[in-house]
Structure formats: structure tokens, C-alpha cells
Amino acid sequence: MPDKIKVLFLCVGNSCRSQMAEGLLRHLAGERFEVESAGTIPCFVHPRAIQVMGELGVDISGQRSKHVQEFQGQSFDYVISLCGENNCPSFIGKTDTSLHWPFPDPISASGTEEEVLGEFRTVRDAIRAKLEEFIADPGSFSSGGTEFLISKDS
Template sequence: MTEKKRVLFLCTGNSARSQMAEGLLRHLAGERFEVLSAGVVSSFVRPQAIAAMNELGIDISHHRSKSWDEFLDTPLDYVITVCDHANQRCPVFPGRVQRIHWSVDDPVISGSEEMQLEAFRRARDELQERIRAFTQKIGPLNSD
């Protein structure tokens, strides 16, 4: 069996985009990847992110927000920043880490609950497309 590749998703607060990306990659290809997420700072996992992921049958309610400081000594294969702020502030991780940047719009907006949830759905769907493309480069995905 091939060793799993370790992927760390980063965003500003590890509250939405990186949390959804972690859940998506684990769901789509968790047998091939060890998936982690963190933020420039830790905060909390936004309920809208949990709700948007639940719509796909992916439960991230048990996730906790983490700072990237927790992973500075962790061997990684890929670091994927999912917002411009995290990309600009991203620290140097040890080893031969491949850095990838995806500029995904911040889903945190003001407005009605439905408008807010729709912004999270858009971010989730963009992340899902990018994750599918990322995993296709490495090998086939699960079909679910």
C-alpha cells in the first residue's frame, strides 16, 4: 500500500474555507490523503460551513479550529492556501512541500440567513471542483 500524502489547507481563521476543504478531500479521497486544516489564527468552525457540508452528507461538526503553529514541525506533502491573506502570510514548512494557492472568495457576508448560506454553498462548490481537479492529477477519485 502506498503511503498517504499529507495535505494541509490554510485560510485566515480556519473557520470556513479550509474546514470545508478538509472535509471534502477526506470524503472524496481520504484513503489516499491525510487531511489537515489550520488558520493564520484559530477561531471557531462557522455553523454555515457545517450546514453547507451537511447538504452533501459530510459532517464537519466535530472539527475544531486550529492555528498553523500546530503544524510547523509536521512533515507535509502539500500546503494549499484557500484565501489570499493566508497565502501572503504562509510560513515556510519543513521538507519538500508543494505550495498551491486557490483564491476562494470569503463566504462570510452580511445579509439574510439564506444569503449567507448561499455564499457558503458557492465557496463549497468551488472548493469541491478544485479538489476534484487536484486529486485527478494524482489518480482516480471515489465516485460518490
């Protein structure tokens, strides 16, 4: 069996986007991918991220928020930043491919509880759609690319 493809997801807080991506990729194709996530200001796995992932049958409650320095010097096939802002974490280590998939941060959503959860679901579903493309053909993804994958107004 070939080696698993090593993927590191990054976002600032390692609380929502990168945690959801880690859980989704592990759930959808964990037999093919070794997956981690990290941030520059790690805090906690957000309860709403845990909730909306649970709706898909993906339990991320056991994941923990990690600092990107924990992976310094390690080698990854793909390092994927998920920040929609310009202050995405950078990775100091070896990677074959660095990608930027910008998603808005659902933690900044406002409104009723259902509206906020709706934003978490929107981001979760957009990450899942992008991961399904990635899983189908990881080799088709090359370094670069900064298009917004969902509108900040959605």
C-alpha cells in the same frame, strides 16, 4: 499500499474555507490523503460551514479550528492556502508543493440568511470542483498560481 499524500489547507481563521476543504478531501478521497487544516487566527468551525457541508452528507462538526503553529516543523506533500486576500497564512515547515487557491471568504457575505448560505454554498462547490481536479491528478499541480477560482462578485 503507498503512503498517503499529506495535505495542509490554510486560511486565516480556519473557520470556513480550510475546514470545508479538509472535510471534502477526507470525504472524497480519505483513503489516499492525510488531511489537516489550520489558520493564523483560529476561532471556531463556523456553523454555516457545518450546515452547508451537511447538505452534502459531510459532517465537519467534529473538526476543530487549529493554529498553523501546531504543524510547525512537520512535513506535508502539499500546503494549500485558500485565502482570496493577500494576508494568507504562511507555513513554516517542509512541503514539496505550496499552492494558492484563492476563494472569497463566505464569512463576509451579507444579506438574508438564504443569501448568506448561498455564498457559503458557492464557495463550498468551488472548493469541491478544485479538489476533484486535484484528486484526479495531484502531480499536475505545481507551486504557484494565484488566479481567482471564483469571482468575488458571484
